[in-house]
């Protein structure tokens with residue numbers, strides 16, 4: 498399928514080439530998953546789990562309570578024994594220095610797309626330290642491609658197996674839980690805008706700075722610390738707890754899918770993503786489509802510009818169409834029920850652009866790549 502747009506400003510019509518063939522769709526969350534925190538990176542999402550839903554989510558997640566939240570029915574949530582609660586919180590405090598050291602080691606791993614091995618190995622060591630046997634879960638496109646959550650791979654999965662560990666209690670009583678986090682990080686961006694190098698984590702004013710420290714290596718270490726604190730407090734989970742360290746959350750989501758399908762399904766999943774500092778839990782999440790758009794023009798010398806079609810101007814017209822689409826998708830009547838009241842959940846991001854040959858020639862080709870979230 499090719500779509501044709503008219504562009505008076507660019508002096509002709511042009512086609513979007515290659516768009517449908519390279520669509521990458523990602524369904525980040527399966528039913529039953531809970532994602533904590535801000536959700537999608539860079540957006541100003543406030544909260545999209547209505548408070549009324551939280552007790553049910555918390556119960557599903559096997560959690561007693563979250564400060565500031567009240568269950569509608571006091572019997573709705575199983576309260577945590579106050580003594581056990583104190584013991585767990587004391588254990589968390591005692592583990593603070595070790596947790597920071599653990600996070601520092603993980604942030605030192607430059608785990609951008611394709612380079613996740615060091616972070617995955619670090620996670621395997623961390624799981625071993627919990628007394629669990631880490632398992633490697635390969636991401637095999639042929640085994641996943643029939644699943645609606647699958648996205649076309651960007652690069653090879655060789656040497657990038659996801660790492661998981663499973664805790665099994667002697668006697669299974671409660672509901673099972675998966676704690677999941679991604680080890681991949683986005684590129685570092687402009688080096689001169691970092692106060693300290695991205696993979697040399699530094700602590701300033703009680704915050705750790707480093708690429709991936711917030712998104713979401715701190716989340717991973719938080720769940721590891723929670724697990725360690727339980728043990729230290731003389732407690733243990735009453736049901737199976739799976740821990741998943743996965744790749745490609747920042748693009749395809751295939752790592753999470755591979756890990757999820759390789760292990761028995763648990764009653765709930767918690768993904769401790771970074772958040773805006775609110776006690777919020779999210780029950781739905783936007784997906785992502787990546788698209789690469791190539792715009793072809795017609796070459797001409799600048800003095801005879803009217804004879805050509807300027808691919809760069811044409812690309813900006815296409816960009817405007819995508820922005821119109823974005824505005825349309827964010828209208829109240831088009832927003833998914835889980836996102837009502839959320840400021841601008843669908844965002845079209847024009848991420849990269851390249852094209853043009855010479856300042857005085859009408860450019861004949863320009864490519865740009867964009868990402869846009871999809872509603873569940």
Ligand SMILES: [Zn+2]
Pocket residue numbers: 679712713746770771
């Ligand atoms: Zn993240």
